Amino acid sequence: MSDLQQIQNPAPEPLPELSFRDQLKERFDFAWTYILVVLVGLIVIFTIWHGTKFFDRTNFRNIALDSSQLMLLAVGMTFVIITAGIDLSCSAVLVFSAVVGAKVMSRLSGSPEEVRLYEFPNQHIGIPVGLAAAVLCGLLWGTFNGLVVTKLRLPPFIVTLGTLGMALGLGQIVSGGQTVPYVPYDVQTWVGARRFFGWLPLLVVITTVVVVLAIIILSMTRFGRYTFAIGSNQAAARRAGINVDRHLIKVYALSGTMAGMAGAFEVARFATASTAAHSADNLNAVSAVVIGGTSLFGGMGSIVGSVIGTFIPTVLRNGLIIGGINPFWQQVAIGAILIAAVYFDQRRRKASERM
Template sequence: MSTTTPSPQTEAPTPSTQQGVTGLTDSSTPLYQRVIRMQAFQILLVLIVIIAVFATLAPHNFANLSNARQIVQNASILAILGVGMTFVIITSGIDLSIGSVMVFSGVIAAKLMIALGGDGWGTAFLGIGASVLTGLAWGMLNGFLIAKAKIPPLIVTLGTLGMALGLAQILTHGVDIRTVPQVMQDEIGYGNVFGQVPVLSIIALVVIALGMVLLHGTRFGRYTYAVGSNEESARRVGVRVDAHLIKIYALSGLLAGLAGVLSLAQFGTTAIAGQTQTNLNVIAAVVIGGTSLFGGVGTIFGTVVGLFIPAVLQNGFVIVGIQPFWQQVAVGAVLIAAVYVDQVRRASAARGRPTRSLFRSRSRTTPEEGSSEGDAA
């Protein structure tokens, strides 16, 4: 129904009891139409086109199994971070600290494993546990400061970004730790199952699947959308918004901790200086995948697709012999286009003007409500 012209049959001045029945339509939009309108689906088409172009330009070097495997493996750790970031951004928050938390957690894990000694699974598992718990702790700190102290997420996570990185450097005196249990590097970092599938990618796939179930299937996910959509309304119906936000940032931190130890396993170093762009790359992927920075909208599937666009571009440019720096240019353009599409969509949904303020203040209620329809029929 469009803005100002109510259809005559539903607007009878004195409604009868039956009116509701006629007004209810179950499947007003067929499933395929809803899928087509999903930003995640549109971006998937973009990805397929990109892949097709590279496959045509370099049929032998690009379109082969080992290259595909390479791309997937490189995207795996980012995908784990992307799952957490999707939750965060759906609540209309942001988490800039993930790269630093990764590094810090990796340092803690490396230090612990060195102290324990040994190259076996026992040491490795304790290291993994320590890294995940360290990430969780940072995430809970973020969540507490955002939900209870009411400091904007942008500032809180900018602060912890610096703190976690600084502390990691203090602990290591700025020198990367390169001692990692052998079993961890062999079995996790370079390990494969079924001969060809990297263990890292399997772990990422499990995290993605769990994230999808949690976000799209459970009450926890529903509350995540509700908090991002209209925090005040969630609060009024008894959703414990503060506790929920703390859990969301804790989840993001926990996944950053997991990513930190996986990165340690993959590269055999704490790579202290290696994650400065990670937060922005993950945020870009989440946003390209159709998750709205204004909250209330988003999918894990979109995030995964959004991750592959930069990954494929990077790989493809190298293979076809274009300077790989073009990847940054292309990804930047895709990012802006994705947010523009989101803006247009939101504006048409709310029938108001698109807002230009990113990261709205947490205290405001729905930006959409105000401008829409004081229509006197």
């Protein structure tokens, strides 16, 4: 009897030990290792070229701070692109959220007469509520994107192109086409320019926390698993009983929230907001994600790759400016890197589609 039971229920045997290299391969999508080499190469080249003018903690701090908003967009975009979607609206959602956040902040910080004299008696309410309003705007736009993509069954490219225009237009209506005035500058002292140990900016700390959380969610949780599954084979995910629509709405809402947070960063850094900035950030985020090895066809990708892909343009620009070279060369170089990255992605795709 016990023999029979053993035959029917063989005890699970421990799996053979994988080599360290294989373990790494299983845990990480190694597509980004090549692009890490590019980033390290850039850092080495600029260090040799500029010495401590480049390899300096103040300069690194500036690079990290300048990358923070694009980093947030890229984190959200990574989730969206892994589902085989795209979010072109994030740049407009950023400026919309910044404009609304700045307006709310100004309005709640004092009466119109007071703020015109740069007096903000209620700024202890206005500043946090304004920042929260910006994040909330992003969440709402993202949810709207997700609802339209899933319920009307339209391609994400078209939907988010549409909301790109809508968010930008509404942002201009709210701001009257001007930079939003009379924002309490204490938002800078309290948040945007706050540093720990006199060096480490609060905004960089927040971005780092978001990045770490995103890495954990994507690689270790069910949310991440569904994100990959939907991008890999949406029909299979549906058949497996996954509520694909609900998950996609969450993913677009996440991307919108990241854009809203980047909008809050905008207000915190500059104590104003305008719709004129960030117009190319959507495409910059897409290229950062793709350079980082996330496949535009879905199912493959990593946050770590997107982080590296975000740093490359900023580091390149920074190093060129220090060297006195026209920083427009950065755009040329990033374009070339993007094409190379997609070429390698397609080669990987071909390898993956062999039967």
